[in-house]
Amino acid sequence: DSTTLTFETSLPFTSHNCEPPSRTLETTPKELMTFFRDMALMRRMEIAADSLYKAKLIRGFCHLYDGQEAVAIGMEAAITKKDCIITAYRDHCTFLGRGGTLLQVFAELMGRQAGCSKGKGGSMHFYKKDAGFYGGHGIVGAQIPLGCGLAFGQKYSKDETVTFALYGDGAANQGQLFEALNISALWDLPAILVCENNHYGMGTAEWRAAKSPAYYKRGDYVPGLKVDGMDVFAVKQACKFAKEHALKNGPIILEMDTYRYHGHSMSDPGSTYRTRDEISGVRQERDPIDRIRKLIFAHDLATEKDLKDIEKEVRKEVDEAIAQAKESPMPEPSELFTNIYVKGYGTESFGPDRKEIRTVLP
């Protein structure tokens, strides 16, 4: 189980202003099997969220990550929970990758007490500070300077850790990225900007939003690396490389070439601005789970049935978490007024009818 397997990433890395890491890497059967299971779990979780949404158990926005699992998993495999991660609203799987539970995910999506944000955040606002996950941000691009700020904290505290700030191809044009990158470069912050290029920002294809969609080069004076984001090993290799680089030399950009299978959010069928052929082409040729499945078979690490069994297990886990989440009560009404300020540091607050509800804050 811990024998070493050696192989190459699907594609060579393309680099900008730096020497790319080696394509050759090592893994173990155990790691391969873990990757398979973890990605299958994420996939199943997102598909279940889709159903729950359609059943009206989840409200508002809900952005699913299926197709992009290799990025979350490969990144986690390269780093520790002392490294920080921050991302946008498409955050369910990132949270899971950091050690969040399915129950916390589903309960949050349904607005229940057992949710990771006690039902107060919703789909876009997951956090797990104890494992270095700082959200879950709804404003496109805002998480980039925030992530550089985490990196600032790490460097200031001499923690020898790094921050991965994830953002989409749409976000990649945001001015605050360029501002934060310049500051990070001036101050050698251990910030890794990870552009998850799924080729669309909502309904806008990358080339319609960016004059130069070569996102790994957009840092100009900052090094960058283009990575096959559908290959969990390439992601892992790139993140390891980036972490070392960042600790020594400051910021670097990783462009992950990936794909989202779902529409942008639940209101987007996801098929008006791209062809069904394009989607099924990616599913057939580049699916990150399939790639691992094939590797497992190629190395004879499990049978078709073994993997089916894992998928069944995963399905059960998800179903159980959903059942549990449904049991979790809605937040107490008094929670409306908690956490506006740190406990003990607020004063008072009012409801819509100030004469009726005036609360001394906890």
Add this chain to the structure above:
Amino acid sequence: DSTTLTFETSLPFTSHNCEPPSRTLETTPKELMTFFRDMALMRRMEIAADSLYKAKLIRGFCHLYDGQEAVAIGMEAAITKKDCIITAYRDHCTFLGRGGTLLQVFAELMGRQAGCSKGKGGSMHFYKKDAGFYGGHGIVGAQIPLGCGLAFGQKYSKDETVTFALYGDGAANQGQLFEALNISALWDLPAILVCENNHYGMGTAEWRAAKSPAYYKRGDYVPGLKVDGMDVFAVKQACKFAKEHALKNGPIILEMDTYRYHGHSMSDPGSTYRTRDEISGVRQERDPIDRIRKLIFAHDLATEKDLKDIEKEVRKEVDEAIAQAKESPMPEPSELFTNIYVKGYGTESFGPDRKEIRTVLP
């Protein structure tokens, strides 16, 4: 007077993603003499503003342009008043270059009715719409997208004209620059971004504010040109080139290597973050007026005394304008409430004491 003189710009142009224009250019004695006079007038105007400020006849912020005159003059020489210009708060000379009068300048600085903004704008907010000058903006960097918007208007209206948006080296790091540039490049807007690199943003040297102070390259996928901004002919040549480029291919960046002699604004002595030697070195070796003076002598176009006479004339013009400006009355109190909305389109407004002053807007 209209014989052709041929010579070379002080330095070769350095280019990014484009073929630089030729260093060789032609001028006439007339143009040379005009450049001298116009720059001398600007210089004198700014020095007079300095005195008026010290005499407490000008209040608030006041940013002087002396040292940078070649940029305003060279640019005007290459374009027409149908082309647009927009700049930041250091706007007195740009306004003059567009055909504004000394009286309008000084009256505005003193907050008088005869000011170009009737005393309501102040030093940072000069405009001359009829000559394509759109201000005069106090928020660092904001004028860049605004300028691209003017270029949008020109293209939309098929006017075959271009916009020059001027900004400082400090402003060059602003995120909105990168946002506007991307959009301009996507839409081929005839926008010319002119970075007046005077090497300091307030007290911050360029290299402390920018990881890459090669501003002509900061457009990444957008072409750029580095220009000796102390050489009015280089500026003229570059602006002509840029205009042609922009009409055909969309945006381009011009970095003008220039220098401000004064402090950032009147409260900055300008000598804590740079040495007096540095300043006097530039004055001696690169002064834009001196350069023209030397060319005039080299081509025997005027005597020392001729130029002295011009300088005297210029001084008199300035003094007269100041005298006139002092005669101009303060705005009528009723002007407090004009121009909040377009005439006839407002409703009412209030003074600090709503019970006392409630005005139906003009």
Add this chain to the structure above:
Amino acid sequence: FGERVRDALNSALDEEMSADPKVFLMGEEVGEYQGAYKITKGLLDKYGPDRVRDTPITEAGFTGIGVGAAYYGLKPVIEFMTFNFSMQAIDHIINSAAKSNYMSAGQINVPIVFRGPNGAAAGVGAQHSQCYAAWYATCPGLKVLTPYSSEDARGLLKAAIRDPDPVVFLENEILYGESFPISAEVLDSSFCLPIGKAKIEREGKDVTITAFSKMVGYSLQAAEILAKEGIRAEVINLRSIRPLDRKTINDSVRKTNRLVTVEEGASVVEDSFGYLDAPVERIAGADVPMPYAANLERLAVPQVEDIVRAAKRACYRASSLAASA
């Protein structure tokens, strides 16, 4: 014969674009995607990509470009996918748009419309639910319109586009799908509403209720309930919150002597009005970031019963005062 607010907005855009070639649209997903909320549906096809401009997700950049185009004399209509994202560009709305006519003593007017859904939608959490009415309403140089019905949507949007000053046009996502009866007059392409005039949606003598946007509907429901208890509420749809139609409010209050202001976000109507028998009753958004959970969300925004209660309080207090006098 009803029309949805969405269609009313769409037809207003369509007609103004067809009437004036200087009008163009710009924003995220307004073109090929037909609008994130389909307000701009069909307009790309009809007017082409020069006049319906899909932008990257860079609000500061495209808003600045819009304002610059307005300086030049075009009439941009800028869509914010939601007004929450207007914060990225708020410097251009305030400093570049609202103040230019004044700073230039009338040289540079800025005929631009900033529009999009504002305030609470359903279940979208704290970062996507803010109401910007109170902020923009404090800014001289801006006009701030808040349509409720399809008539409002058409009439006010057309007015906003024709206006030579910058207009912040605050729509409401939940109203987009609502239908309102609409007259032939309103459907006429010449139809337009005056900026700064409120509309009395329901007449009454006992208490004045002012509201805008979605809260007008709630107030009408409250008035219905109050009527059953013999309280005749006058419901004023403010339509414009800058300028505020003080005359209409004052005239109403002079009649009813009682005022309830209803606002979904932070308080806007901070004027003191005369002729009051009872203190102004204010119903507004709770003093909390918007929570996600459905039950908390409901507690965070005004409900019909809040309005009913406040109106009764105003009436009973007033009458008890009168009795004791």
Add this chain to the structure above:
Amino acid sequence: FGERVRDALNSALDEEMSADPKVFLMGEEVGEYQGAYKITKGLLDKYGPDRVRDTPITEAGFTGIGVGAAYYGLKPVIEFMTFNFSMQAIDHIINSAAKSNYMSAGQINVPIVFRGPNGAAAGVGAQHSQCYAAWYATCPGLKVLTPYSSEDARGLLKAAIRDPDPVVFLENEILYGESFPISAEVLDSSFCLPIGKAKIEREGKDVTITAFSKMVGYSLQAAEILAKEGIRAEVINLRSIRPLDRKTINDSVRKTNRLVTVEEGASVVEDSFGYLDAPVERIAGADVPMPYAANLERLAVPQVEDIVRAAKRACYRASSLAASA
């Protein structure tokens, strides 16, 4: 024995930096230049470039970085050269700082201070004179402090830095150079003021005047003038506008039965208070962008005589009402 507000702010920063290594400063020109208004003078020398960070002119970027550092547990003090430029970064102040503790149900608190001069200075025109008190005061999750005197400056800034929540700290450029008497207690490094408590600067029985920042000084001058005419004004320095010390205001109004609110920018204190014999009198900035010319500028902001007039109106109206009752 007086101290300038500038020095009070400087010493507060100095002491809190020395007390807590997690405190650091960030902003434009705060280091080598010693601060555009010299508030951070000497601190770079004393604490070094790791803790006194000069930034490029990119407010969105460095504010976001500051907020991120606060997520991580540091205690950043972010200087805006003036609060006008906070608009570039306002999304981070509101969406990233103010809402995070709530959205994360208490996981991510944000101990950060945003400080700098706010509101009108002298002769700096429309884009550099805006008062942001009204905007920030509407935002749950933020605390908004508005020092007037040197005591306020020291005590409130130290409180802000020690506080675990995001604090918007609105200074006033014109006050920087003003000296105020200051006690030994206030000079002690342990000194700190509670957040949310107003201070009665002058006691009086006839009319309550609430004000913050520079307007406290104007109100005290007005009270002096009123005293000569036999009107004893109570002047409340609000110190904090979010939270607002309703109790102190209410207690005062219960005594005087008359209220004048004085605000340099747009109205903040929108609460209704009970016990009033006369309607609230509001003095606030004029409804115009700030003009440059000195005479117009004076008309645009409240003057002492405006306060005097409003106070008299409140008193005479009240007494004439009393007479007619």
